Amino acid sequence: MARILIVEDEALIAEILGMYVEELGHEIVGPAATVEHALSLLNDGRPDCAILDCALGRQESTPVAEELAKAAVPFAFATGRGTDSLPKDFKQRPMIAKPYIFEDVERVLAAMIS
Template sequence: MQKTVLIVEDEFLIAMDLVRMVEGDGWRIIGPVATVQDALRLLEAELPLVAMLDVNLGKELVTPVAERLKAQNVPFAVASAYDKPESHGGDVLAGVPNVGKPASERRLLATLKQLTES
């Protein structure tokens, strides 16, 4: 099975940094996208193996994307500076791995590996 990851991040430089890190480890990127609407559109076309989500996407929250991923049994993590992302993005984010922001390559790749093994 090919390693695919959906990246949802509204800050361009952070998104490109995430792409660089995961592509270097052999992942195929779906996205990156910066809005809930764009992420949901991509999920209609293809389900990733895992997803990496920013909690705040400009003036909207990533919650609808997380809910769709959960309903489709696609594991996901967040890249957030929040200690408790669920306090901002809702219960769907409770207990989800958080690689932090900015994410270190080591932590990001370890989290993706953890998601694929669970």
């Protein structure tokens, strides 16, 4: 079982993603709806990997991505806007398209956890 940080500002979407993560046998860290909340969760302990919504309201999740990269924690971005919405410094990171499809979440998590 891995600890998966979920950073998502829309409660229903976070709940769906959380159900998928739990169905795959993993533990949820969060979900965090803001950059500040996500960073505080990172201070509480290192997750095994993370899924970050690119846009958190008017914020971007880039500060969280930067902290995860510094800590060598694998992460993927989630977006409904395609690869153009990925932060320019992180275009090589995995992406999960929204709306979430269980098999896509399963595939990306398996690649990050292995």
